[in-house]
Structures are given as structure tokens and as C-alpha cells.
Amino acid sequence: MAPDVPDLVDRARQGQPRAVARLISLVEGASPQLRDVMAALAPHSGHAYVVGLTGPPGVGKSTSTSALVTAYRKRGKRVGVLAVDPSSPFSGGALLGDRIRMGEHASDPGVYIRSMATRGHLGGLSWAAPQAVRVLDAAGCDVVLVETVGVGQSEVDIASQADTSVVLLAPGAGDGIQAAKAGILEIGDVFVVNKADRDGADATVRELNHMLGLGEAREPGDWRPSIVKTVAARAEGVDEVVEALEKHHAWMAEHGVLDRRRSGRAAREVEAIAVTALRERIGDLREDRRLGALGERIAAGTLDPYTAADQLVAELTGQG
Amino acid sequence: MAPDVPDLVDRARQGQPRAVARLISLVEGASPQLRDVMAALAPHSGHAYVVGLTGPPGVGKSTSTSALVTAYRKRGKRVGVLAVDPSSPFSGGALLGDRIRMGEHASDPGVYIRSMATRGHLGGLSWAAPQAVRVLDAAGCDVVLVETVGVGQSEVDIASQADTSVVLLAPGAGDGIQAAKAGILEIGDVFVVNKADRDGADATVRELNHMLGLGEAREPGDWRPSIVKTVAARAEGVDEVVEALEKHHAWMAEHGVLDRRRSGRAAREVEAIAVTALRERIGDLREDRRLGALGERIAAGTLDPYTAADQLVAELTGQG
Structure with missing residues (x-):
């Protein structure tokens, strides 16, 4: 059963250890609710x-x-x-x-x-x-x-x-x-x-x-x-x-070092999440015909790998 | 001096060892001419x-x-x-x-x-x-x-x-x-x-x-x-x-295994280049105020890291 994230966050904020433990498990397991958890926690951190x-x-x-x-x-x-x-x-x-x-x-x-x-x-x-x-x-x-x-x-x-x-x-x-x-x-x-x-x-x-x-x-x-x-x-x-x-x-x-460290830490966190998201988009393509089709054209000598990568990135990023 | 890539490729194809060596050095050094080299080689590989x-x-x-x-x-x-x-x-x-x-x-x-x-x-x-x-x-x-x-x-x-x-x-x-x-x-x-x-x-x-x-x-x-x-x-x-x-x-x-192996190899090559290109885009942001600004908002509790990462990816990919 999907957890009720706002309820969990409320109970964690009241100091209920089981709610805290459950939230950390959601974070650790990279659960589908991760985004909801993070959004609900942000105002309280x-x-x-x-x-x-x-x-x-x-x-x-x-x-x-x-x-x-x-x-x-x-x-x-x-x-x-x-x-x-x-x-x-x-x-x-x-x-x-x-x-x-x-x-x-x-x-x-x-x-x-x-x-x-x-x-x-x-x-x-x-x-x-x-x-x-x-x-x-x-x-x-x-x-x-x-x-x-x-x-x-x-x-x-x-x-x-x-x-x-x-x-x-x-x-x-x-x-x-x-x-x-x-x-x-x-x-x-x-x-x-x-x-x-x-x-x-x-x-x-x-x-x-x-x-x-x-x-x-x-x-x-x-x-x-x-x-x-x-x-x-x-x-x-x-x-x-x-x-x-x-x-x-x-x-x-x-x-002013405390604010700077915390901002820097958050920025690195965002960077890590963004890199992972972009990698996942590319990973999805392995299942897809597009990457394979590019590979075939390169093997045939009608396309070079950099131009292919450009096309791939453009497709991934909606600029194609 | 920037090398004359088409000339190098011509000379390499004529079997001049120094041209071959120079091209491999360009490849190995990830030189700015890498794309040109690859594009020029594609029809001949x-x-x-x-x-x-x-x-x-x-x-x-x-x-x-x-x-x-x-x-x-x-x-x-x-x-x-x-x-x-x-x-x-x-x-x-x-x-x-x-x-x-x-x-x-x-x-x-x-x-x-x-x-x-x-x-x-x-x-x-x-x-x-x-x-x-x-x-x-x-x-x-x-x-x-x-x-x-x-x-x-x-x-x-x-x-x-x-x-x-x-x-x-x-x-x-x-x-x-x-x-x-x-x-x-x-x-x-x-x-x-x-x-x-x-x-x-x-x-x-x-x-x-x-x-x-x-x-x-x-x-x-x-x-x-x-x-x-x-x-x-x-x-x-x-x-x-x-x-x-x-x-x-x-x-x-x-x-049909030869074609399949070569296409697969080329596809992995494209994937590696694309991942690197996407990482570089993110890396460029470190120099930029955008990532830092997102970090500040997260540290202040007004934004969560996933939403920030979404914004970052959208900006990077022109979908923002």
C-alpha cells in the first residue's frame, strides 16, 4: 500500500519514531514517493x-x-x-x-x-x-x-x-x-x-x-x-x-559560512539528482529502437558517433 | 596550430604512419577536433x-x-x-x-x-x-x-x-x-x-x-x-x-552476428558520448548562478531538491 506521505510527515514532526523510520526507508529505497516526501519535508528542514x-x-x-x-x-x-x-x-x-x-x-x-x-x-x-x-x-x-x-x-x-x-x-x-x-x-x-x-x-x-x-x-x-x-x-x-x-x-x-555550506550542499544534491535523471533517460533508450538504429547507421559508415550522440541528446532533451 | 583534419584523414588513408599517429593522438586527447575527425572517418570505417x-x-x-x-x-x-x-x-x-x-x-x-x-x-x-x-x-x-x-x-x-x-x-x-x-x-x-x-x-x-x-x-x-x-x-x-x-x-x-556486434558496439559508443555531453552541461552549471540559486532556495526550505532537479533538467534541455 502506498504510504500517506503528508500523514507520515505530520507524525514524524510530532516525534513518532516509526514515522521517522518509515520516511527514511522511503528515502533509502528510492521509492516512487521520494518526490512527495522531499516536497513535504522541504518547509520543515x-x-x-x-x-x-x-x-x-x-x-x-x-x-x-x-x-x-x-x-x-x-x-x-x-x-x-x-x-x-x-x-x-x-x-x-x-x-x-x-x-x-x-x-x-x-x-x-x-x-x-x-x-x-x-x-x-x-x-x-x-x-x-x-x-x-x-x-x-x-x-x-x-x-x-x-x-x-x-x-x-x-x-x-x-x-x-x-x-x-x-x-x-x-x-x-x-x-x-x-x-x-x-x-x-x-x-x-x-x-x-x-x-x-x-x-x-x-x-x-x-x-x-x-x-x-x-x-x-x-x-x-x-x-x-x-x-x-x-x-x-x-x-x-x-x-x-x-x-x-x-x-x-x-x-x-x-x-556566513553556514548558509554557504548549506546552499552548496543542496546544490550538489540537486546536481546528483539531475545527473541521475538524465542518465535514466539515456538508459531508457537501450530498450528503445532509437539507440540501436543509430548504432546500425554508424556500423554502416553513414553516421559518426558524435553526430549520433548529438541527435540522441537532442531527442532526449526535446530539441530535436 | 589546429590540424587540417580532412588532409590528415586523406594522408592516413594513403597509409602515412605519421598521419595515423596524429589522428590517434587527437582522439586520445579528446581534442576539440574530435568531432571533425570522427565525421571525416565515418565513411571510411x-x-x-x-x-x-x-x-x-x-x-x-x-x-x-x-x-x-x-x-x-x-x-x-x-x-x-x-x-x-x-x-x-x-x-x-x-x-x-x-x-x-x-x-x-x-x-x-x-x-x-x-x-x-x-x-x-x-x-x-x-x-x-x-x-x-x-x-x-x-x-x-x-x-x-x-x-x-x-x-x-x-x-x-x-x-x-x-x-x-x-x-x-x-x-x-x-x-x-x-x-x-x-x-x-x-x-x-x-x-x-x-x-x-x-x-x-x-x-x-x-x-x-x-x-x-x-x-x-x-x-x-x-x-x-x-x-x-x-x-x-x-x-x-x-x-x-x-x-x-x-x-x-x-x-x-x-x-548476422558481425553486424549485430558492430551495431551494438556503436550504440554503446554513442551512449557514452551522450552521457558525457549531458554531464558536461550540468558541470557547466557549477560555474553558473542557477545551480547555486537553487541550492540557496533549498537551504532556505522554500524548494525541495527534486523539484529543483526537475527545473534544472528542464532548463538544460530547453523544456523550461
């Missing part, structure tokens, strides 16, 4: 502060996310968590893992936790994650934490679509930082050295300071990335992370 | 028999290619060789290697040898290789051998775009066949077990026979893949490979 958390495996991302949820809940904030595991073909698997780690929040009505496994999805991560964030936003979350597993380009993309990007590292993680150089150092607004009770935490902070060029002069008004040491499993340093996030949020608001 | 050679590393692909060149030259055929090494960022490197291995043909005016390193190229291998084949075709090659390095999806794509696909294996290559299962068994029209003077050649042939289900009944008119043993370095079995190729060519012509 733009409120949440979106924080991306990324870093190498084993650094304690889920533990840190869970500790941040606790810290924000103490401050009376409603929190959404979106855990994106692109490598898992089974969202159930990721969901179970997160449920266990986030178990303490499972019965808290002010917390929504959702895992997504989006590899192979139409348009990839860039497609579904921002829209799930939009659902959590419209459902009244003050903060949405987007946790990505791994350090691949997709994870960087997700994290860079947040208002604030948190990069997590662990001590003795010379390797971790090296891996992280592959792009996540550039996107970090706040750096967290977790497991800071282990040897080498200060060395890692120094190394980060050096790699980020924090000793160097900056333009006035430039954001100077924060580095915070935590032991997330004991909630140590987590308040300092929240403070660093609030400082970054305030700095962004003051310098 | 469709003559060459295109043979793809693929297989795991170390199987003797270049040696086999070189031996096939010799065999075809003995038969008075003009031969083009396109060696595609997608993993090499330096086409010069690949070129040098092939030049050495193909050294005996370097002074033969009836042979064109060209290496391409196309990773990261606009649209990837599917873009440049078929067009380089078209150049060699128009330049009067009777046979074009497309040798791909590695067994990745791109190599399979290239090989499957040939008229006939040759899959090379070596004895004791249980591993090789396993690797090959990743897709190249399905595309092979002719299988060559090279280095057949080594132990295990017959076992590899038996294994191939089994994996290909050659003992099973087939529909009348179905192609039964050939398996040929060679020692390419001593030119042993190479005439049998040519015979197998000729047999496959005749079978394709008789059953």
Missing part, C-alpha cells in the same frame, strides 16, 4: 546542526558518536544519528552493531538512530544520506550526527556535506594520519584524538598540529581547526568536543 | 576485422599479439595493433615496452602499433579505444588487434567490443582460470593456451573445456568456442589461431 564524523577504522567512531549523543541529550537537545556503512551490503548488519553500541540510547525518545548501507545505491552515498538527514531535520532533531565508516572518497564526500566535519584519530596513528591525508585532513573542522589515555596521544596531537599547519599565520577570520583529546569510552573530553563544535557553529554563523 | 586479446598478466599477450601480426602479414593483410594499458599513467612507458616487444614490425609499413594509457580519461576506456580502432580501420588496416593488459572490468569491456574476443591463458593456470572466471570466460570466442610447451598445458585445455561446457549440447547455430594451444615465442600454433579467428569471422558473417 534547515533547523538541524549537521555534524559529520569520520576517521580510520578502529578509532572509536561509534563510541564517540554515542558519547556525543549523551552530551547533547544532557543539554536538552534532540539528536539524530545516521551511521553510513557503504561497505556493508546488509544494512541489517550495520544496524545491529550500532544498536548494540548505541544501546543506552535505544529507549530515549529524544534520540533517533539509523544505519544505512548504501553501496550500489542509485547515485551512491551522495544520493541517500543528505535526504535521510533532511528527514531527521524535519523530525525536529536539533543535532544530526552523520557517522561514516572508513576513509574512502565517499566517506569524505558525506563528511564534507556536514555543517561541521569531525575527523577522529587514535594515538600512535602515524599510519592513521597518513591514511587520513588522503583527503580527510582538508575537510576537518574539528579533530578528535580519541583513546587519549594511550601512549603517544600528545605526539599525535603534535603531528596533527604540524600537518594542519596550525602554527602558521592565517587570514583574520579563517577558521583554525580545533584539536581535542578524548577517551570516549569514559566520556572524557566529550564536553570539550561539544564546545569545539559550538564554537565552530558560531564562527560559521558569524561569517 | 567498418572494413577492419577487430580482434580483442585479453588474459591475466604474464600469459604472453604481447608476444602472442606480435606473432599474430607476423601471421597476418604473411597473408598480405595490413595490421593495426592497439595496446591498451589502463593502469599505466605514462603512455610513454607502455609505448616503449611494446615497441621493444614489437620491434620486428617497427619498420614494416603494413603495420601500425599504438599504445594507449587511458585511465582517468573522460569516460574511461570505453571512450577512446573504439575511436582509435576507427582511425586504424579508416587507415586501411584489414585486421586491428586490441591487446588489453589485466583482467579488470575495463579490459573485459574493451575486449567485448571487438568482433572476436581472444582469451589467453597459460598452463598450470588454475589461478589464471579462476581469475578469468571474473568475466572473461563469457566473452571468449577463441581461447588460446599459450606456453603450451610447459607442463600442464593439456590439463588447462581440459579444465577450459569443462568450464566452458564444451561437452554439452548446444543450440544449432551457436558458436562453440575454439581452444588452441600455442608457443607464441616460437610462433607455434599461431596459424591455428588465425584459422580459428577466420572460422569465427565466417560464422559471425553467416549468422
Whole structure:
């Protein structure tokens, strides 16, 4: 049965977890109602502060996310968590893992936790994650934490679509930082050295300071990335992370960066949807005789592939 | 200076190697003259028999290619060789290697040898290789051998775009066949077990026979893949490979498969060019205010991303 989208959105906005879950499923499944969902959500989004958390495996991302949820809940904030595991073909698997780690929040009505496994999805991560964030936003979350597993380009993309990007590292993680150089150092607004009770935490902070060029002069008004040491499993340093996030949020608001990031994020989302729509139009042609007919003419030497592509694009776009 | 495309095509058709090389460079570099080149070549292509050679590393692909060149030259055929090494960022490197291995043909005016390193190229291998084949075709090659390095999806794509696909294996290559299962068994029209003077050649042939289900009944008119043993370095079995190729060519012509493969190949080429053209139109918008303006409205909650994408597609396609 097709869902009653306006009713779902109403119930999600009233804070009903099942309605939120259903909406995210509609988004994730690229259901035919996706357009209706997005249209219904649009007037209610733009409120949440979106924080991306990324870093190498084993650094304690889920533990840190869970500790941040606790810290924000103490401050009376409603929190959404979106855990994106692109490598898992089974969202159930990721969901179970997160449920266990986030178990303490499972019965808290002010917390929504959702895992997504989006590899192979139409348009990839860039497609579904921002829209799930939009659902959590419209459902009244003050903060949405987007946790990505791994350090691949997709994870960087997700994290860079947040208002604030948190990069997590662990001590003795010379390797971790090296891996992280592959792009996540550039996107970090706040750096967290977790497991800071282990040897080498200060060395890692120094190394980060050096790699980020924090000793160097900056333009006035430039954001100077924060580095915070935590032991997330004991909630140590987590308040300092929240403070660093609030400082970054305030700095962004003051310098017009928040609006710019959000507009840019929305623009990329539109671009991804538009590219997919155009690709689908072309894909439809495979079933069609037109593409085959062009192929036959090229094979016969009476048409060249560029002219054929021009004709195809013109037909697709109604300019033919 | 912009090249005189009709003049280049004329000179290539007269068999001038430098003109052929220049045209392939224009194709490979996705030069602004690409469209002109393709339009000028179209009436002169469709003559060459295109043979793809693929297989795991170390199987003797270049040696086999070189031996096939010799065999075809003995038969008075003009031969083009396109060696595609997608993993090499330096086409010069690949070129040098092939030049050495193909050294005996370097002074033969009836042979064109060209290496391409196309990773990261606009649209990837599917873009440049078929067009380089078209150049060699128009330049009067009777046979074009497309040798791909590695067994990745791109190599399979290239090989499957040939008229006939040759899959090379070596004895004791249980591993090789396993690797090959990743897709190249399905595309092979002719299988060559090279280095057949080594132990295990017959076992590899038996294994191939089994994996290909050659003992099973087939529909009348179905192609039964050939398996040929060679020692390419001593030119042993190479005439049998040519015979197998000729047999496959005749079978394709008789059953209408040749036309169908060529039309299908051309259709995929058109599709790739059209997708790239549409993507470029969208990419152009990044420089433009329109995409940014849509992003701002979405961030403000006054527009949803799907409606925005619809507007964008409509503007792009002149339906707005």
C-alpha cells in the first residue's frame, strides 16, 4: 500500500519514531514517493546542526558518536544519528552493531538512530544520506550526527556535506594520519584524538598540529581547526568536543559560512539528482529502437558517433 | 596550430604512419577536433576485422599479439595493433615496452602499433579505444588487434567490443582460470593456451573445456568456442589461431552476428558520448548562478531538491 506521505510527515514532526523510520526507508529505497516526501519535508528542514564524523577504522567512531549523543541529550537537545556503512551490503548488519553500541540510547525518545548501507545505491552515498538527514531535520532533531565508516572518497564526500566535519584519530596513528591525508585532513573542522589515555596521544596531537599547519599565520577570520583529546569510552573530553563544535557553529554563523555550506550542499544534491535523471533517460533508450538504429547507421559508415550522440541528446532533451 | 583534419584523414588513408599517429593522438586527447575527425572517418570505417586479446598478466599477450601480426602479414593483410594499458599513467612507458616487444614490425609499413594509457580519461576506456580502432580501420588496416593488459572490468569491456574476443591463458593456470572466471570466460570466442610447451598445458585445455561446457549440447547455430594451444615465442600454433579467428569471422558473417556486434558496439559508443555531453552541461552549471540559486532556495526550505532537479533538467534541455 502506498504510504500517506503528508500523514507520515505530520507524525514524524510530532516525534513518532516509526514515522521517522518509515520516511527514511522511503528515502533509502528510492521509492516512487521520494518526490512527495522531499516536497513535504522541504518547509520543515534547515533547523538541524549537521555534524559529520569520520576517521580510520578502529578509532572509536561509534563510541564517540554515542558519547556525543549523551552530551547533547544532557543539554536538552534532540539528536539524530545516521551511521553510513557503504561497505556493508546488509544494512541489517550495520544496524545491529550500532544498536548494540548505541544501546543506552535505544529507549530515549529524544534520540533517533539509523544505519544505512548504501553501496550500489542509485547515485551512491551522495544520493541517500543528505535526504535521510533532511528527514531527521524535519523530525525536529536539533543535532544530526552523520557517522561514516572508513576513509574512502565517499566517506569524505558525506563528511564534507556536514555543517561541521569531525575527523577522529587514535594515538600512535602515524599510519592513521597518513591514511587520513588522503583527503580527510582538508575537510576537518574539528579533530578528535580519541583513546587519549594511550601512549603517544600528545605526539599525535603534535603531528596533527604540524600537518594542519596550525602554527602558521592565517587570514583574520579563517577558521583554525580545533584539536581535542578524548577517551570516549569514559566520556572524557566529550564536553570539550561539544564546545569545539559550538564554537565552530558560531564562527560559521558569524561569517556566513553556514548558509554557504548549506546552499552548496543542496546544490550538489540537486546536481546528483539531475545527473541521475538524465542518465535514466539515456538508459531508457537501450530498450528503445532509437539507440540501436543509430548504432546500425554508424556500423554502416553513414553516421559518426558524435553526430549520433548529438541527435540522441537532442531527442532526449526535446530539441530535436 | 589546429590540424587540417580532412588532409590528415586523406594522408592516413594513403597509409602515412605519421598521419595515423596524429589522428590517434587527437582522439586520445579528446581534442576539440574530435568531432571533425570522427565525421571525416565515418565513411571510411567498418572494413577492419577487430580482434580483442585479453588474459591475466604474464600469459604472453604481447608476444602472442606480435606473432599474430607476423601471421597476418604473411597473408598480405595490413595490421593495426592497439595496446591498451589502463593502469599505466605514462603512455610513454607502455609505448616503449611494446615497441621493444614489437620491434620486428617497427619498420614494416603494413603495420601500425599504438599504445594507449587511458585511465582517468573522460569516460574511461570505453571512450577512446573504439575511436582509435576507427582511425586504424579508416587507415586501411584489414585486421586491428586490441591487446588489453589485466583482467579488470575495463579490459573485459574493451575486449567485448571487438568482433572476436581472444582469451589467453597459460598452463598450470588454475589461478589464471579462476581469475578469468571474473568475466572473461563469457566473452571468449577463441581461447588460446599459450606456453603450451610447459607442463600442464593439456590439463588447462581440459579444465577450459569443462568450464566452458564444451561437452554439452548446444543450440544449432551457436558458436562453440575454439581452444588452441600455442608457443607464441616460437610462433607455434599461431596459424591455428588465425584459422580459428577466420572460422569465427565466417560464422559471425553467416549468422548476422558481425553486424549485430558492430551495431551494438556503436550504440554503446554513442551512449557514452551522450552521457558525457549531458554531464558536461550540468558541470557547466557549477560555474553558473542557477545551480547555486537553487541550492540557496533549498537551504532556505522554500524548494525541495527534486523539484529543483526537475527545473534544472528542464532548463538544460530547453523544456523550461
